[in-house]
Amino acid sequence: MDQSLNQPWWIDVIKALVVINLVMAAFAYSTWLERKLLGRMQQRYGPNRAGPFGLLQPIADLVKLLRKESFFPANAIDLLYIAAPAVACFTALAAFSVIPFGGVWHVGDYDVTGWIANVSIGLLLIFALGAIGIYAFLVGGWASESKYSLLGSMRTAAQLVSYEVSLALSVLGVVIMGQSLSLVDIAEKQQATIWFAAPQFVGLLVFFVAGIAETNRPPFDLPEAEQELVAGYHTEYSGMRFGLYSTAEYINMITLSGLAVTLFFGGWGGPWLPGPIWFLLKLGAFLFAFIWLRATLPRLRYDQLMRFGWKVLLPVATLNALVTAILVALV
Numbered sequence: 001m002d003q004s005l006n007q008p009w010w011i012d013v014i015k016a017l018v019v020i021n022l023v024m025a026a027f028a029y030s031t032w033l034e035r036k037l038l039g040r041m042q043q044r045y046g047p048n049r050a051g052p053f054g055l056l057q058p059i060a061d062l063v064k065l066l067r068k069e070s071f072f073p074a075n076a077i078d079l080l081y082i083a084a085p086a087v088a089c090f091t092a093l094a095a096f097s098v099i100p101f102g103g104v105w106h107v108g109d110y111d112v113t114g115w116i117a118n119v120s121i122g123l124l125l126i127f128a129l130g131a132i133g134i135y136a137f138l139v140g141g142w143a144s145e146s147k148y149s150l151l152g153s154m155r156t157a158a159q160l161v162s163y164e165v166s167l168a169l170s171v172l173g174v175v176i177m178g179q180s181l182s183l184v185d186i187a188e189k190q191q192a193t194i195w196f197a198a199p200q201f202v203g204l205l206v207f208f209v210a211g212i213a214e215t216n217r218p219p220f221d222l223p224e225a226e227q228e229l230v231a232g233y234h235t236e237y238s239g240m241r242f243g244l245y246s247t248a249e250y251i252n253m254i255t256l257s258g259l260a261v262t263l264f265f266g267g268w269g270g271p272w273l274p275g276p277i278w279f280l281l282k283l284g285a286f287l288f289a290f291i292w293l294r295a296t297l298p299r300l301r302y303d304q305l306m307r308f309g310w311k312v313l314l315p316v317a318t319l320n321a322l323v324t325a326i327l328v329a330l331v
Contacts (some may be wrong), residue, residue, distance in 0.1 A: 005104065005111040016097070016116050017188075023096055027250045028058035034291045041295040062243075070239035075145040084140030085237065085288075092251035093131040098122035099258045100184045102268045102275035104192035114268060114275060115184055122183040123175065125170055126259060128216070133248065134160045140245070145166035152232030155222065163220075170206035173324035174263045183259075187267030197264040200324070204264050211256045216249060218294040257286035263276035 031055065032047060039046030047054030070080055102114020119125055134157055141153020174196050178186035190196055197204050213220040234245045261267060261282040268275030 005113065006109065007111045007113060011110060011112060012116065015112070019096065019101075019116060020093060023093065023251060023254065024109045024247075027247055028062070028256055030250055030254065030287060031061070032058050033287070034294070037288070038295050041292070065240050065243040068239045070241060072241075073145050073236050076236065077143040077145070080139050080143035082241070084136045084143060085234075085241045085248070088133055088136035088140070088248035089244045089251070091129045091136065092248040094125045095129045095255045096251070096258065098125055098183055099255065099262055099290070100187055100267055101258075101279045118182060121181045123171065123181045123186075123263075126255070129165070130160075130164065130252075134164075134250070137233050137245075140237070141235075144233075145237035146236050149233055149235045152235060156216065156233050159213055159220065159222075161218070163210040166206055167210040167214055169318055170203045170210060171263055173203045176324050183267075184260050186253045187262050187269065190266040191269035195264065195266045195269075200264060204260075204323075207260060207264070211260065212290070212293065213255055215253045215290075217253065217290055219297040219299050221299060249314060253287070253290055254283070257283050257290070260286055 035057070036046035036054070047057035050056040050060040072078075086324075098119050099118040100113075100115035100118070104114065105112045137160070138153045138157045139154070141149040141151075144150070155274050174186060175181060176195055177199065178189045180186060180189070234242055237245060258279075261279060268279040270278030270281075273281075
């Protein structure tokens with residue numbers, strides 16, 4: 001962050017508390033939105049009993065998870081079994097701390113920035129936290145002492161590691177054009193020039209497809225498909241421990257959408273409306289796309305995922321990054 005800004009530490013603390021609660025609220029009501037949209041798209045009812053228009057359904061789900069019996073296998077490795085869901089949720093929330101949602105506002109004698117932390121290597125930090133989150137899924141399945149959970153966790157780790165490579169390569173062109181790894185600098189660069197979604201259209205497509213696989217969303221949800229794998233890595237979890245895994249997956253989807261908005265669509269930039277409003281509108285459009293795909297596309301088999309997924313995206317992402325580097329060097 002610019003040292004000339006007058007922003008004491010307690011403003012950062014307040015922003016962190018506000019943002020983390022807003023992200024948790026967004027997670028809760030993204031579940032409601034998904035069930036409502038799926039109901040409309042598939043011509044059936046969504047949540048409509050708990051509160052007006054089913055708006056209290058996320059609260060009812062939370063109460064159910066809190067009151068549900070929290071059993072665990074007798075042979076489970078207690079510490080790792082309990083810690084794995086918490087690590088998954090923590091890494092998902094921490095990744096959102098470097099995503100900017102606005103510019104700089106002047107409130108009285110103080111400056112308030114539209115981000116929690118402007119890290120010079122913010123993009124690398126997000127990928128590093130995502131890599132740590134993979135361990136939470138892998139350790140959770142292994143510590144359950146269940147062969148079904150172990151197989152599910154291995155499939156999850158294989159998919160996440162595979163698509164993480166193409167996900168990282170897809171943004172190299174953005175880094176080259178933005179000339180920085182700071183998400184704030186990348187967003188400001190687009191607002192001063194052009195949104196990178198146009199010159200980096202191939203990278204955007206690779207990023208979007210790989211991001212769907214990274215968040216285990218349909219049609220890339222085989223690692224936790226109930227019919228094939230008995231629920232995957234969280235087979236032996238119940239209660240709020242299962243809820244933490246579900247929370248992590250939805251927050252990862254929100255974080256990835258926010259990252260896509262920042263890297264390709266100018267972040268909070270837009271005319272007339274305040275920056276955070278533009279950021280939320282763009283974020284909502286990406287979340288709608290995730291839900292739309294779930295309602296539209298069938299699930300792929302595991303061999304189809306590995307054959308037509310990262311083995312195609314990886315060379316495409318590499319070629320896109322190389323072409324971008326050559327064009328930037330020539331200019």
